[in-house]
Amino acid sequence: MLEISVVVGIDLMGSLFSVFFRNYRNFTRIDKEARMTVRSLKWASIICFVVAMAILLGGGIAMKKDLAPYPGKVAGPDGALLFGRDDIMNGQNVYQRYGLMDQGAVWGYGTQRGPEFSALSLHILAEAVGDYHASRDYGKPYAALDELQIKLVDAKTAHEIKLNRYDSATDTLKLTAAQVEGVNRITAYWNGMFSQGFQRFGLLPDTIADSRERLDISRFFFWTAWAAGTLRPGKDYSYTNNWPPDRRVGNVPSTGTYFYSIAGVFALLLVLGLFVFWIHRHHIWYGESKGVALADKLIDMPLTTSQYYAAKFFIVVIMLFLVQTTFGGLLAHYTIHPGSFYFAFVGKFISYNWAKSWHLQLMVFWIATTWMASAIRAGSFWSWGVSGRSCCSAA
Template sequence: MKTYWIAFVLVLVLGFLVLGWAGWRIYQEKPPIPESVVTKEGKVLIAPGDIGEGQNVWQAMGGMELGSVWGHGSYVAPDWTADWLHRECEWILNRWSQTEYGKWYAQLLPEHRAALQARLTGMMRKNTYQPATGSIVIDSIRAAAFEANALHYAEVFSKGKSEYAIPSGALQDPVKLRQLSAFFFWTSWAASTNRPGDEISYTSNWPHEDLVDNHPTPDALVWTGVSIILLLAGIGAMVWYHASQAPESLPHMIPNADPLFNTVHTPSQKATIKYFFAVSALILVQI
């Protein structure tokens, strides 16, 4: 028994050491939350505090019960990070395509599409966060794409969309609608912008987006495989250990009746009956 306790404590200590190390690394490499987002011309697109307020708006509406951000949440509605990023990329590519070729991006020759996509990738992945001012500086075309996306999301959340399980009138306040768009923009910015001195985004190139070369990193693929192998190996080792042990002996005297039937319930156990009835009633009312 002592050996089991030693093994148990070692697993706990090692597990929390790894969790602590990973948490510290995440804290060190987390994407900055800017004070504001401005264009190169100096126009303020997102005012100080709007990103945090937008997160509060999303949480107040249900948060992870209403779509997901960075892959965390429910899948009734889209992942707002991926949705914003793809819409922004498509809007910019179509604007450039219409301006330079008079056609939609999808109608261009492959070499023209490749040239525009390379330009888009360079613009989107460049880290323009200014630590001195706490601002993100973006091109005017990204600001125009922001306004287009903001209009789209204002319609989705104010008029509703059954495919996303969003009812009509879910959010009507124009200030909160814009703050919500500011939050979605920031999650998309972090997902497509390279970390300082690196070639991967703050979210390790998640979500997948071909238009800005957001692809799984080699490290992610390797460690995903390693983690699965270790998980299966650990399960196999436990099964092998259990199978290699001698069968546990049965008790010398087997009772004629189940001992649990004669259990005397304590007052605290009886008190929980009211709780379970109350919870069941609330669930039925919600349904």
């Protein structure tokens, strides 16, 4: 229900704010017999905003309460400390600092151009646990097992990964010997990936140059794999609702996954349908547009000093937009030919995640600059009227 409520709340808030703010001046000109007034739209917008924010805040509190625990200590079967919460959090900071969410993803959240870090780590963990039991139980590698032996080892692997060994009383996660082998294999894999690079994923050599940071991020990726595979206390699904999927560890979509995914889509369509009905029911945006006549008047109005200065803002906007689209073109090229470009130095020094980060940031910059320039351009008309005076230079 939370997912449906959030979708409905956001749609209502966005729709009504769009109607109110885009058409405020038009609504002030409609006759008294109109069903929707500026006052009613204003209160509808405020109510929708408050309700939607309450739903979002409530969802955030619920998510924080149900978040997979960051264990204070991660120990081996003999109780020896392997690493702790600080190492996991440091690894999470490394993941964020290098903008790797603009390269790959964790639990499905990210760019997904590169590796799905949690899914790959979970699969490496499953392979390590499976190899451990194949060697111990049958004296041969997993690849050499027969069909029955593979099924037995897979069942044992899934059970071992699914079993929640986190003790909230001592804030300790105790791993089995097979899982410790998984930790070591995950560490070795990501250490090599971030030091040597991997062109298919668009990872350059020395993406993370510091060995300590590579160790920390591997701890973080192990934690994401543990949370993705381990059952919630008292539930039959993992902390991430069996995501990412991996049949080898028993991660298959739950009933709730199908229900909320389908219900969320239907809720979105329902809200959009109600909004369209509301628009036509109250004849909003019907008749001749008053914006055209208003625009014609604006063309004939004299420009103020501040409005002339606003032109400099738009020059900056054009430059930022051109740089942003250049990065966009580079990203499109990297999608087909990762880690390479017509000019070799570009592919050697500009990584996909770096280009993606700036592509997004530049979009924010030119949109914000456009809003400021538009406010200066229009502010003189609404605040001072057509007097030729500048709102910025008036004495």
